Amino acid sequence: MEPWFADAKPINSLEPEIAFHLWDAFNAAPYQRPEPLALPEFQRAERLRVRTSEAIGHEAELAAYYGQVAALARQHALKLHQVRQYFWMDLRLDNEEADVHLSFPWYDTFSSxxxxxxxxxxxxxxxxxxxxxxxxxxxxxxxxxxxxxxxxDPDSEEPGQAVALPRAGLQARIAPLRERTAKLVARLASELGADVWTTGEAPSFP
Incomplete structure (x- = not known):
């Protein structure tokens, strides 16, 4: 038993969600004028972030957005590693009622x-x-x-944020999230011609 267990905040659940990051402009190079990107028009909680639960039924619109990014990358002869940020994802675990928000800032691909x-x-x-x-x-x-x-923060003396919750509740939410995300990534990869979300690596844009 770790010493910090005693100070962990007891909560009843966490809602896990994965989201796709959006950009409203494409920057081919520093000091060049950004080129606008048309954002998907379907309803979502945040303008520049699409949760997997919000993308269901709107896969074609999301794929069209990424199609713009790929087209501009090809137009400017940019490789995938030069435009990786346009395909970032994120994972969050939230409990709004308890004001608990856990994030994974260095995870930007589905595999991570x-x-x-x-x-x-x-x-x-x-x-x-x-x-x-x-x-x-x-x-x-x-x-x-x-x-x-x-x-x-391992570089800080602050204890950070710790929670304790029933494992079964979070487990029950993870299975549909993984399935939903895998299906969305497969659909987007099919439309784009390359999977740039699972590992963040692809030979090139088709």
């Missing part, structure tokens, strides 16, 4: 997020997940049906 989701969805006990990168760290422990999750 899926390592965490698979670990939580499994049945291992003890320290089931641990990662850190540049001013951010997360650790997850499973003990007797309870998950203890702490997000912190």
């Amino acid at each position: 997020m899926d390592h965490f989701l698979v670990a939580v969805a499994g049945h291992d006990e003890g320290n089931i997940y641990d990662d850190q990168d540049q001013g951010w760290a997360v650790e997850v422990w499973a003990r007797n049906g309870t998950l203890y999750i702490r997000e912190s």
